[in-house]
Amino acid sequence: MIAGKRPLLAELAGEQWDLVVVGGGITGAGVLLLAAQLGIKTLLVEKQDFAWGTSSRSSKMVHGGLRYMAQGAVRLTREALQERERLLRELPDLVVRQPYLFPIRKGQFPGRWPMAIVLWLYDRLASIRDHRWMSAAELAERVPALGREQLRGAMRYTDALTDDSRLVLRVLHEAAAEGATMLNYAGVEAVTGPQGEHEVALRDQLTGALHTLHVKHVINATGAWADKLSGSAPRVRPLRGSHLLVPAARLPVADCLTVRHPQDGRPVFVFPWQGLTCIGTTDLDHKEDLDQEPAISQREIDYLLALVNSQFPDVHLGEADIISTMAGVRPVISSGKGLDPSRERRDHAVWQENGIITVSGGKLTTFRVIAIDALLAAGLIDQTAHRRLLASPRLFRQAASVPAGLGHPLKPWPGEEQGAQAALLDWVLTHEMVVHLDDLMLRRTRFGNLLADGGDALLAAHAERICNALGWDEQRWQHELTRYRTILQHSYRTPAAMG
Structure with a gap:
């Protein structure tokens, strides 16, 4: 288990570390776990709290990404679907298979048969068969509030939901059980010296004290913040995605709906999450200071409410119905082509500069694969071990002692x-x-x-x-x-x- 109390940084600084992982989101947690399982003496440090950034503010989905396949990223989709199936098997109380409905209206692209072909391939890549056509009558019964104008029916398939911050914590608990050490509120200010002899200047964010760690390898897994430590030319394009949470009684849905926005045709999700209904996401360049917690803009609120009220015309959802919002900044590897944010690919990248290995981009779903690639780039595993780890039958091998229901994506949090x-x-x-x-x-x-x-x-x-x-x-x-x-x-x- 993670320590109940925060370790003393002064004591950790007195030890020699094989690897320091910088960043306490899902990518850093994944690197920590894989390294610990390999017997590498590893410390993870996070400037804020674990999952403080993108990994507590995502769309909560463990999925292959239909739109990524439509962009030609079949390898990424296949990889994500295989990882989705792994997480469904290994963490059934935290990653839950859920029906997804893609309503189809007359004159809308794609129509029924193109979607059927896409979903046939989607299921094939996941080695399952779990899609079918749902008639307009069945859809109206399943989602009574959905507008029926020009409604032909829906393609039904499955993906998965999770609680992203609880997934990070579950990975960290597993890593601790494998012998890893982690510390929140400890920020890296500089990394000096060549690989094998790095000195890491680490600021305790609670006391202000500066400590130096001696470490052989450093992996920069700070996501949207990666360019600040990488030492290389900037590669990350920070994109903000925001969500609304509203009472389920105001917008009742039992399944995840993928609906197209009337303004730009972007797919937006409307789905049940922990007793509420979540609506999202947006996709905008994030221009604000990354060290300040992101916040939804009025433009994004208006955009998401317009989506809901176009697809659910009798609901009349307003700003007063919003219980809370979530805004996260995605670490997307920039193409450098000035593409629309939604057209940037979601692949991850690993690169090296001055002995620091940086990894950024990718998806919540594929954190295990990203971690394995980072360890290979750092020289901590070879190609044979890389192939073996990718084919490994199991990631989580420690008994979980987390309370039942904690982090279940569909169960409301407990009352008194x-x-x-x-x-x-x-x-x-x-x-x-x-x-x-x-x-x-x-x-x-x-x-x-x-x-x-x-x-x-x-x-x-x-x-x-x-x-x-x-x-x-x-x-x-x-x-x-x-x-x-x-x-x-x-x-x-x-x-x-x-x-």
Whole structure:
């Protein structure tokens, strides 16, 4: 398990490390796990919290990506589908197969038969058969709120949903059980010296102290932030994707719907997630400071509401219905061609500069493959081991002791019945290196996203429990409350709600 308390950076700096992984999102967590399983003495460091960036703000999907195949990225799609099937087998309580519906209207491209051909190939690449045509009558019964104008029916297929931050935590728990070490709120300021003799200057974000680590290899897995450490010419194009979370009663869906936006034809998802309905995503160049938590813009809110109200014309969803928002910045490898953001490929890339191995791009679904490629580039495995790891039958081999239901993408978070919230908070506070209140409310749990009050009532009820577990006095508690509410208002609420 991850240590309940954060390790002391001064003690870690006194050790010799084979590998330091920079970045605590899904890519860094994957590299850490694979390295630990190979017996490599590895430390992961993260400037913010684990999954703080893209890996807690994605579209929550473990999928092959139909539109990537339409762009000709068949290899990427096949790779992602095979990894999807692996995760469905190994983490059935965290990665859940879910029906996806692609409604087809008269005059819309693609129509029924082109979609049937695409989905035949999609299933074939995944070695399953799980698609069929759904008539307009059956679709209307399944999704009563969907507009029926020119509706022919829908192609039904399956992909998977997850809780992305809980997936990162699950990988980190596995890595810890394999002997790895990890530390949040520790930022790399510089890497000097040649490969094999690196010195890593590491700033403790809590104390401000600077420490030096001696390490043989460094893998920069910081995603959208990769260019800051790589030492090479910029390669990452940060693209923002934003989502709305609304009450399921206002927009009831049992399946994931892929619907086209009336303005630009982009596919947008409307899907159930942890008791609410999620709508997303957008795809825009992110021009703001990457070190500031991203926030949805009014333009994106209007765009997503326009999508919903065109496809569900009797719902009349408005800004007042929005419980929370999520905005994440995707690390997309730039083509350098000035393409529309949605046309940039989602492949990952691995490169080396001054002995630092950088990996960025790719998909949540393919984190294992990305990690294996990074280890190969670092010289920590050879081509034979690379092929063996890609063909390995199992990634997760440690018994999971995570509470049942934690992170299930379709189950609502617990209410106060029978002390369920208390039990969940106790476990997380004991086992998951919580440093700040936003770690607890936005990543270890999703109470900040899922509760209309942002969890204010929950925090009031459990303040003593949280303070006792983390050793906080009243002054620290008030400081953390202010910090959490500021983050919540800036990055997880609409601009109108920010006041």
